[in-house]
Amino acid sequence: MKGSQAKISHETQPYFSPEGLRFLRGLARNNNRDCFNGRKPIYEAEIKRRLEIGARYNALLDARGIERVMQRPDRTSVFAQYTVFVDDRDGVQRALAEAGIPTAVHYPAPLSEQPAYRDLCRFGPLPHSQVAAQRVLSLPMHPYLDEALQDRIVTTLGDAVARG
Secondary structure, eight states, X not given: OOTTTTTOOOOSOOOOOHHHHHHHHHHHHTTTSOTTTTOHHHHHHHHHHHHHHHHHXXXXXXXXXXXXXXXXXXXXXXXXXXXXXXXXXXXXXXXXHHTTOOXXXXXXXXXXXXXXXXXXXXXXXXXXXXXXXXXXEEEOOOTTOOHHHHHHHXXXXXXXXXXX
16 A cells, blocks of 8 residues: 555544543633643744744745645644645655655545544545545644755655656
8 A cells, every 4th residue: 555554543433531521621711821831831932833834834835836735714723744745655755755854644544444433434435535645745844843944845845746
């Protein structure tokens, strides 16, 4: 199979304990309290930086015509990862690796094909999800990514996509 199918496989559905759910509700209700052990300013700064880097990736990739995950204008993403769609994922991934640029395939199979959820899919094959799973590739994304490295990532990606 293409990509890294064996790396991520959901064998069981997640279980959230009542205590864990109460904690998450508490975070949602009390986000102005110190739920982060004094680290809230750090998280806020990192999220702000991720938003800036994500917006810059959007502009750079759009200028090159590279397909990416779109963000709705009425929503916000904190860019836990930055994902693009490429046709020759293995070739593009290889070219980026040769340039010293790490990539990841976070979703190598649609959720409907993961063992934990396979029997729950009532709609039959999901062709858009299957195609997306074959094309997704996540680029380096972290709050400390500087513009020079981001430029190198996008240039190398653009060259690899053009060759594919």
